[in-house]
Amino acid sequence: MLDTGNFVLYNSHSEIIWQSFDAPTDTLLPSQKLRQFEEPKELFSSVSKDYHSTGKFRILMQEDGYLAQYPADSPNSVKYGYWDFGIYIAENNLTLNLDDNGQLYLLNTSGNMKNLYDGGNVSDKLMYRMTLDVDGIFKVYSYGLNRSDDDWKVEWSPNSVDKCDPKGVCCQNQYCTLMNQEAVCTCPPGYVLIDESQKDSGCNRNYVRNGNVSPHFYQLDNVVWFNDSYSILSNTSRTACEDECLKDDDCEVVLHKDDQCMKQRLPLKFGRLQNDPVITLVKVGGREFKKEKQFKVLIASVALEQATNGFAEELGKGATGTVFKGLISNGKRVVAVKRLETVVAEGEREFRNEMKVIGRTHHKNLEKLLGYCNDGTNRLLVYEFMSNGSLADVLFKSETKPRWEERVRIAVNVARGILYLHEECETQIIHCDRKPQNILLDERHCAKIADFRLSKLMNLNQTRTNTGVRGTRGYVAPEWHMNLPVTVKVDVFSFGILLLEIICYRRSLDPDLSNEL
Template sequence: MMPIIMLLPFLLLSAAEAQQQQGTSNVVKPGFSLTPKTNLLSPSGLYAFGFYEQGDGYAVGIFLAGLPQKTVVWTANRDSSTPLPADVKLEFRTDGRLVLHSAQIKETPLDISSDGASSASMLDSGNFVLNNSANRILWQSFDHPTDTLLPTQNLPKGQVLSSSLSKSNQTRGKFLLLMQQDGVLAMYPVDTPYTDVYGYWTSVDWGSVVPNTIGLPKVIDGILTLDGDGHLYLFNGSGNYTLNPASGNSTELLYRLTIEPYGIMRLHSHDMTQTGNWTLKWSRPDDGCKPKGLCGLNGYCVKDPDVDCECLPGYVPVKEGDWFSGCKMNFPAESCPASSKSKYTMNESNTQWINDNDSPFKSFTPENCSDACLQDCNCVAAFFKDGVGECTKQSLPLQFGRTNSSTVAFIKVGTSTLPKPGKKEHILIIIGVSLGVFAFIVLAISGFGIYKNRVMLYQMMPKNGNIELGVDVAPKSFTYAQLENATHGFSKELGRGAFGTVYEGAISNGQIKETVAVKRLDRSMLAEREREFHAEMKVIGRTHHKNLVRLLGYCHDGLNRLLVFKYMSNGSLADKLFTPEKQLSWDKRMEIACNIARGLIYLHEECEPQIIHCDIKPQNILIDEDGCAKISDFGLAKLLNVAQTRTFTEIRGTQGYIAPEWRQQLPVTDKVDVYSFGIVLLEIISCRKSMDSNLPEEEANLKEWANHCFNSGELGKLVNNEEVDKRELEKMVKIGLWCTSDEFPLRPSMKKVLHMLEGIVNIPVSASPASSLISF
């Protein structure tokens, strides 16, 4: 074992200084490039930075080139789900950026902050480093771990290791290991609060705690580190250090600590003198069923003897072989309140689940508990605590389930299952397919005839250069003169924003004129890069969703950059919230909140590539003639991302809606939109601005005021005593405060937010504003 006194100098050095002492490296300068056939090796050849195979393409990262397994230990652009093509190239540009490009994809920078980098190095420690001309470290992979900790690498307070989706797919997975602010190391499912309800392992129960007899200084408060001998040291600032059982001090062994795809933290070793596989040395937690969410919604974990997943009685897997996808009903669900007791039975199951209902019924028997759920059309399960006679009802979905012989769950199951295709149905299917094929052939022949006719007509048309709006997927390109004419010299101003001014205009759409909104972007906000501008316009033009304002066209003419959007006749959400005579009813405001959430889910998860809006606020939420809310300016985040990451973070967002990580220079994720949405939701609830200096000091900051009102039980003050259901108001405020958590990993995803807004998923009790980091 390495004596602790020998470990002190390493811990007291800054990460940058420590890594400069890791020996020699292979250094490259701007102009260097990599392809899938070339890699940047460390001096010993053990580690490599470059491309590795993932799925049917490639990804960029660091891997062990000196081992037959080519084990990946770090991944760039980890949340990009699209594999890179075989002709991809990675270039180290003269401005310090690392940029991917190919014939199939547009230029994509790596998520590496590299302003001013003049050299790049692959160290023998497994650390990839970018230096400036003074040889000072600007960025290093050791400060941004993915799922692996290597020897001499630290995990300081606030940082996480996030599991991969699978062993062959390094995309961010379902679990994380967090070094908490209180010095406790803990493990959670992603997108859950960091509380004991959701945590499934903590360092409080780990290893032996040895008193500090050598006076460790406070500078090492809250650090996990792995040394070269395979010892894990946890310094929590209380004068103690914690370590795992002895691993071995052979200089021939290489170690790595990884959080596995199924939520287990494992320490592996590899004998460098042999060609065998990695050897498991130590793992936590010991129970493979402990990671919560392992089996998805409505599925539970069993261990007999190996870890496996099963669905609730009456449920089947959503996707065979993928338990993360969970389970779905295999019986018809009756609408409420039309459900009939005779259509369901109650199945007893020895399983335990996270229960979001904090109001159990008292003095119940098991029979009373089961019957109470059976007669409640909103109930799908009832949990009974024997000995105390408590019964709690639960709606869908059920989450984080596992077997437990000491608890009883009563599951409501339909008496009939969903029909499977029988002989008669197979005949109907065959007939239907045959008719479909015949119809397709007829349509193909007709379509060819129409196409040939249209081509001839097109060739006869005069090419007069007139541009009209059409229904093409890509937005139209306009000249500045055309848009100047369409807006009558930009005479009717609709509004001003951080990135330009919006004017009303009219564009020809066939035989009629269509009213549009033309946004003239501030020239100072854009780089002079024609190719990037055109590429971004094509990306934005392909985004189609009911809750996004449609981009119809753009102008890239000289120094002029303009965007043409569909006109929204009912103005912005800001008009509706902050103008007393225009304020909407509570139900309409909640409908608008759901509209915004749906639009953000599309941007974050459903469009390709995904887009982070970065400037969600009421002024960017427009209302159409039907009262439907639509997000505008959703492309500007991508459009303006042509400079360096630091510049990009400095220019995005609006005061009062900016997430804390912008100012802390932390990696920007879609959780910045979740934060902004939380602020907007509080504004929707209270019909007031997030920052209002005209109000008393304690009320000026809406987030702080909402938190105060929640904790003091005075939520009525937020709505000026408007007649609102108290439980509904409490629910909405809870969601808003959860979304605005200062620590971005705590915030829920937008999909979970929408489910809570719609009542599909209950708000966890532990997600209250007062929730804090656990120490369980």
């Protein structure tokens, strides 16, 4: 352990084989650098002050010459960023540096420097660190052995950032308000916290749609959400905007500003209260939600056959059916259509189970069911299209393997989906068939759990269940084979196998590989 705080491992020739300065987590120490073109490029915040797993935010030394901050699982895009600082020179190996007197600055190889913080008094003999805190704001801290309070003190933080600025400080369907300069996460009318013990856990609807009750709108003034509108109507009054949303089963919220009507689906993201003349209208109540109502054109199997051009383009084939590429909404939206092809009795059971399970879920790391067809012996499921295929394709078939950072992000996405099914969903769900083939990747390589045909719904207050063996060889937990009651831990076991495959780029069971490493 060096005096700088760098933990270094040497080989027998006194050559460095690993050092902690090359693998930072949330903190930069004096003489440590955050680099532009080589690792390390970014820091991640912790989950909490006491739990130092990867949290919600990251700070990145970008190749365009900007030091920028984003939510941890978002792409490096301006619309996701919430703070940046640059020297406008992208070609000269820019680095973020912290020196012994606390000066924080950007520097390139030509000697061009740009200060973020000028540092403290050298005579104070303080120790310094820069940390990306749990709240998404990075700060320079100092520590002095002669101080009476014996604690780290904040010396500097960007004064242009308040605690509601970090996108993602509040989770889905929440918005952030500042109270005494602290971030407070609030649910919109008609919504309640997912977890009462965690005020930033996100919100879900606290009502069931009733066909005998007309839907109505609650108004929120000056609440701004991430612009993720799927439909924008111009020259539309507020009344006309409400009418358009009432006619659209996909529409849960509309934003009305400058005679523009912006329709949005759930979940709402990155909400905050600020001085902006926008009206948010939250739809509450109304007819009972049914998946087949979402796309009326998909009710008939004939229309679905047209949508897939006669089931022409096959995307994949599994034990119970084949998935085809299709187009709906007048050819504007690409979808995946799954046609169940097992025997009638088995197909009916699998079909109803998938409807029952997915109808209770809504999470960014679960594949979204858009509609279905139940027409005689025809069993068709319509899903969002996942343009980057399955995790199995990426790990075992692609010539270009994902980098470590991307594999970690995929694993975290899957873990979040599992957490939702096990702890945050209205009814606890055991997936029962966690494997790379059932993890799909969208256009941003966000991983989503798919294929709920073998899933098991748990009754309220039920922690374990007895059922026949479910799953795929190589991923099935031991208790299945021992005829023991199973719990959500069977999914955790499968996830462990999945993690090993992600790390090693090899299948858990592969008869073509030698046992030798």
